[in-house]
Amino acid sequence: xxxxxxxxxxxxxxxxxxxxxxxxxxxxxxxxxxxxxxxxxxxxxxxxxxxxxxxxxxxxxxxxxxxxxxxxxxxxxxxxxxxxxxxxxxxxxxxxxxxxxxxxxxxxxxxxxxxxxxxxxxxxxxxxxxxxxxxxxxxxxxxxxxxxxxxxxxxxxxxxxxxxxxxxxxxxxxxxxxxxxxxxxxxxxxxxxxxxxxxxxxxxxxxxxxxxxxxxxxxxxxxxxxxxxxxxxxxxxxxxxxxxxxxxxxxxxxxxxxxxxxxxxxxxxxxxxxxxxxxxxxxxxxxxxxxxxxxxxxxxxxxxxxxxxxxxxxxxxxxxxxxxxxxxxxxxxxxxxxxxxxxxxxxxxxxxxxxxxxxxxxxxxxxxxxxxxxxxxxxxxxxxxxxxxxxxxxxxxxxxxxxxxxxxxxxxxxxxxxxxxxxxxxxxxxxxxxxxxxxxxxxxxxxxxxxxxxxxxxxxxxxxxxxxxxxxxxxxxxxxxxxxxxxxxxxxxxxxxxxxxxxxxxxxxxxxx
Ligand code: NAI
Ligand code: MG
Numbered sequence: 001x002x003x004x005x006x007x008x009x010x011x012x013x014x015x016x017x018x019x020x021x022x023x024x025x026x027x028x029x030x031x032x033x034x035x036x037x038x039x040x041x042x043x044x045x046x047x048x049x050x051x052x053x054x055x056x057x058x059x060x061x062x063x064x065x066x067x068x069x070x071x072x073x074x075x076x077x078x079x080x081x082x083x084x085x086x087x088x089x090x091x092x093x094x095x096x097x098x099x100x101x102x103x104x105x106x107x108x109x110x111x112x113x114x115x116x117x118x119x120x121x122x123x124x125x126x127x128x129x130x131x132x133x134x135x136x137x138x139x140x141x142x143x144x145x146x147x148x149x150x151x152x153x154x155x156x157x158x159x160x161x162x163x164x165x166x167x168x169x170x171x172x173x174x175x176x177x178x179x180x181x182x183x184x185x186x187x188x189x190x191x192x193x194x195x196x197x198x199x200x201x202x203x204x205x206x207x208x209x210x211x212x213x214x215x216x217x218x219x220x221x222x223x224x225x226x227x228x229x230x231x232x233x234x235x236x237x238x239x240x241x242x243x244x245x246x247x248x249x250x251x252x253x254x255x256x257x258x259x260x261x262x263x264x265x266x267x268x269x270x271x272x273x274x275x276x277x278x279x280x281x282x283x284x285x286x287x288x289x290x291x292x293x294x295x296x297x298x299x300x301x302x303x304x305x306x307x308x309x310x311x312x313x314x315x316x317x318x319x320x321x322x323x324x325x326x327x328x329x330x331x332x333x334x335x336x337x338x339x340x341x342x343x344x345x346x347x348x349x350x351x352x353x354x355x356x357x358x359x360x361x362x363x364x365x366x367x368x369x370x371x372x373x374x375x376x377x378x379x380x381x382x383x384x385x386x387x388x389x390x391x392x393x394x395x396x397x398x399x400x401x402x403x404x405x406x407x408x409x410x411x412x413x414x415x416x417x418x419x420x421x422x423x424x425x426x427x428x429x430x431x432x433x434x435x436x437x438x439x440x441x442x443x444x445x446x447x448x449x450x451x452x453x454x455x456x457x458x459x460x461x462x463x464x465x466x467x468x469x470x471x472x473x474x475x476x477x478x479x480x481x482x483x484x485x486x487x488x489x490x491x492x493x494x495x496x497x498x499x500x501x502x503x504x505x506x507x508x509x510x511x512x513x
Pocket of ligand 2: 075076077078142143144222223224
């Protein structure tokens, strides 16, 4: 008998398309009464298809090798606190083996290879990353806690884009620097943080390799899994052995790289504290150094800004990736006339952010990366309260296990408060006011950092006037946290020096004299 209701029809191309699919569940049953807001049915990513090995070794000279001391440390899922795997801990002997492999590969293969051949390897790597993007996104989310929609839609596309972008430059270096003869620096030591594990690896590896350098890379101790998966991709791409070596471990492993006498360049992204230590220990060695450190960016909303858009941008600027972003807009400066409206919009909007299982495609805010980072966020928020600020937080329930912090903002903050001066690296915004553009500038520039800033206004002239006077390496206007491989990124003052991305990112890996 013929069914009465047709639930699917044949499209003109012959594929089955749902005719009524979205309304198959009655509207009232899809809406749970969650603080009066919309809630979605769970939509977890399929993690079972991507099993994680119980142990991860070091990647030296094209092979996975057991660490010299035979020691391993656990890597956990910060959303569940469950151990995912054991990661090899590299000591000075392992780092020495990695540097020797990189030096051999530089002298015998990579440094001599015609640039267009190097480019082909990079293109191949970029394409394999695209093919495995889903798997890499799932692993990134499980190991680091960031929502799958960010690892899938932001991190991975940018990772591939960086490899493609610098692959394109490999055989065009002499056009990048007219009149110069760019030559590689040699062996680069690269130390990266846990907030964008694969993306930071791509930012560092792609330009270094394009310019003919070989690399010893150290991922952060809480997020090493995807870097080691990348090592397998290098094997698959046939990258000559020793061109990239990956040593895992914590600060001591990083220090062994920094202090190795046969390293020509160190590129570091992480805390200002460790950046200063590295700068001190490298002083006088003649090694090249670039540092990408913390930030305390101001997002500045003028009275003439489109307020709904501005609030969306501010939300993206601070709650994106749980605020684990060096360029996060962690200070909001609002012109007095719109202060009350902006705060109300913020309060309403954060109630709709979904916090929870990072593998759920609906999740906006995932897990804080580690217990240590959660403690740091809590301590800094408490200092704000002790100094007289008021905390506004969402009322959502947080999972019982794992490391979580609800989206929050502090009002009544003054510029002397620690929350207005120190990097919080969590989903917590400090809100302050200003009256005139001059006052906004003075306040925005009043931190030890100078990485990024945001301007929200209807007037183009105001954007240019402000941008010229803001001490920040990256300035977004009427948007925030937008990235492109062609656009250089880096800071002033205690945010470090040197640029990554674009042509300046190439210059950081070439001798141009
Ligand atoms: P961290 O600076 O200790 O870690 C970053 C990387 O440096 C990791 O790979 C780590 O193993 C390595 N490292 C640590 N000590 C080292 C040493 N002495 N020599 C060489 N390498 C070393 O950062 P941590 O402790 O994970 O986070 C602390 C704070 O730093 C955060 O709360 C945040 O404010 C800031 N941070 C900023 C980042 C950025 O992107 N600018 C990234 C990570 C943290
Ligand atoms: Mg982990």
